[in-house]
Amino acid sequence: MxxxxxxxxxxxxxxxxxxxxxxxxxxxxxxxxxxxxxxxxxxxxxxxxxxxxxxxxxxxxxxxxxxxxxxxxxxxEGIRVLYFTDEAYPERLKHCIDGPVLLFGNGNFDFRNRKLISIVGTRQITAYGTEFCKKLLEDLSFYNPIIVSGLAYGVDIVAHQTAMELQLQTVGVLAHGLNQIYPKSHKKFVAKMVQNGGFLTEFWSSSSPEKENFVKRNRIVAGMSEATIVIESAEKGGSLITANLANDYNRDVFAVPGRTTDKYSQGCNELIKTQRAQLITSAADLIYSLNWQLEEEKPKTIQKQLFVSLDAEEQKIYDFLLQNGKQLLDIIALECEYPIFRVSSTLINMELKGVVRPLPGKLFEAI
Structure with a gap:
């Protein structure tokens, strides 16, 4: 332009x-x-x-x-300007009627032919949410997705940090201009994010982080991604707005379930109950629903290596499958005494190591 x-x-x-x-x-x-x-x-x-x-x-x-x-x-400032018809503009956002005409960017992100997922949730993330978020991204890293979030406290910054640790591109969508960072305490992450990802906003340098800007920001987070994942949320919150926007844009929405007594699981449980989100217990659920396991993306040969290294959890699951044959995910979790979300992610790692194979109907068998 x-x-x-x-x-x-x-x-x-x-x-x-x-x-x-x-x-x-x-x-x-x-x-x-x-x-x-x-x-x-x-x-x-x-x-x-x-x-x-x-x-x-x-x-x-x-x-x-x-x-x-x-x-x-x-x-x-050397700001990148993305026009809504440009090739570099996020492809899915082009199809949102209210998508920004212009986006301003800072960083080295490249959205073309890439998997984009948004991760959102409460600013008061719990240990449960943190563990789930980190494990989820670790298990998705094989597919090299770009992780999109809003740089806020809680779930957002955990997602950004985890992505950086895994050397995944991560993009923070801001509710203000690129001349500032909000919250200020997150300035320490800017340099590393710019190296492998960066920041996007529709707001000018004269814009400050006003309350209404965050709602506008959320439509970008929802619209540019293939799927939005709500890690934790109270009964009301900005992440639920993002989930609703994603539904309006006909995007996949996933929510992490939690106990009915947990304050920061109430929003997720409600999304699942009202069928505004699919239940997600592991990366396997998202991979299956988004059909990421395409043949060209799988390793050309998946076979058990000699002397393959398994950790204690993997060995226990492998021994159980070897002894009992094909088993359902729920049965594996029950008999091995591990949470389902951990078993799901462990099975993905074992599949990549070539020691188990998935079968239709959430069955798995040892190779």
């Missing part, structure tokens, strides 16, 4: 009453942002939703001053 068009796009998005949906209508009608400002009033009125008030606002030259200031910031 040339500087002249970016300048006019920024000006267009500053017009009061022109949101992303209206901006797309105008761009579709006139071909470019520059052409929108060159159009005559009677031409503008042919666009659905454009009346005399909006025509006057489109002719207000003061918006160009704000656009000039923002272009200076973009150029000075």
């Amino acid at each position: 040339n500087q002249n068009e970016l300048f006019h796009l920024l000006a267009l998005l500053q017009v009061e009453g022109v949101g992303d949906i209206m901006a797309k209508k105008l761009l579709n009608a006139f071909g470019s942002a520059a052409a929108v400002f060159e159009a005559k009033p009677n031409q503008l009125r042919t666009v659905d939703g454009i009346g005399d008030v909006l025509v006057r606002k489109l002719k207000d030259k003061s918006i160009f001053e704000k656009a000039t200031a923002e272009i200076q910031f973009i150029e000075h």
